Amino acid sequence: MQKVYIYKGFERFWHWSQAALIFFLALTGFEVHGSFSLFGYEQAVESHRFAAWMLLTLxxxxxxxxxxxxEWKQYIPTFSKLQAQIRYYTLGIFKGEPHPTRKSVRNKLNPLQALTYLGFKLVMAPLLVITGLVYMYYRSIDANDMVIVSDIPLNVIAFLHTLGAYLILMFAIIHIYMTTTGETPTSNIKAMLTGYENLEEDEPEENLYESEFSDIPKK
Known part of the structure; x- marks a missing residue:
């Protein structure tokens, strides 16, 4: 094993800031929906809107x-070991079987993670952002006194926005659980704090060559 600097400074800042904003938005969002009372309705609305703009900026x-x-290349899905990865998480991990893929600086995500995170970025996040903006500016008036959004029923927008919130919360909960499946239950969390992670050391090419042809008599 070797200690590798795998998560850059902005990557860690973005990861933890996004997580904090998502949970804060969930907290204020559910209060706006009347699930509980903590900040008060008006304060919850203002806080939710402010956090939403912070998330959009991030x-x-x-x-x-x-x-x-x-780094966008990390999310390109591959299906070569997808089935093996699914089997590992559903069965192999409980039997102590070795991980079917190896993490590296160039490949931080296994096939299942890449596919899941791509869905987060292309489906869940856009659904939440777009419906949130439409919800925020519903029946807003522009300079020409034209209604920007009016044809879409507000209850449909609210349902889709809430659906997006539930999907992202489910993703976050599963993500938190998956962080405990590393070398130790806290190794993945520690790596995202420090940037460093213990990875399997790659065998040099010359050693691979020698091991492959070790049975051939040397002259």
């Missing part, structure tokens, strides 16, 4: 970072 910076650093 998303904008993260999109820029992903494309300028090439």
């Amino acid at each position: 998303i904008a910076f993260s999109i820029f970072w992903h494309f300028t650093t090439g």
Whole structure:
């Protein structure tokens, strides 16, 4: 095993800031829906709106970072070991079987993680953001006194926004559980705090060559 700097500074900042904002938005959002009373309705609405704009700003910076650093390639799904990965999480992990894939700086996500995170970025997050903006500006008036949003029933927008919130909360809960399946129950969390993680050391190419042809008599 070798200690590798795998998670960059902005990546860790973005990860923890996004997590904090998601849970705060869930807290204030459910209060707006009348599930409980903590801040008070008006304060919950204002806090929810402020946190939403903070999340949108963070998303904008993260999109820029992903494309300028090439980290977006981490989310390209592959199906070569997807079945093996699913079997590992549903059965093999409880039998102490080895992980079917190896993490590296170039491949931080296994096939199932890449597919799941891609769904988060292309389906769940856009659903929540778009319906949230429509909800926020429902029946807003522009300079020409034209209603921007009026044809879509408000209850449909509210349902879709709530659906997106539940999907992201489910994703967050599963994500928290999956962090405990590393080398130790806290190793993945520690890696996202420090940036460093213990990874299997790659065998040098010359050693691989020698081991492959070790049976051939040397001259």
